[in-house]
Amino acid sequence: MKTGILSIIFFIIPIVVYVVSMAGGDLFSGPVMILLCIGLPVLGLFLGIGTKVKSLKITGIIGNSLILLVTGVIPLISMYFWNQA
Secondary structure, eight states: OHHHHHHHHHHHHHHHHHHHHHTTOOOSOHHHHHIIIIIHHHHHHHHHHHOSOHHHHHHHHHHHHHHHIIIIIHHHHHHHHHTOO
């Protein structure tokens, strides 16, 4: 049960940080932002996989995967195509 709750917490923290940073707030520097928006969802994904409660497992896996998609994969792909001359 504790790993599932940690997974949900690791899902909520990056959402809050990402929304505040997109709204114009400058909370953290680049490396800290990357750690919070990519590192925590990776940990949350592994914790979500390891939990036994089905609802927390589904929420942890889907939520953290979506956060990784929005904060990691999409910017990486757009940066690759944006820099093509």
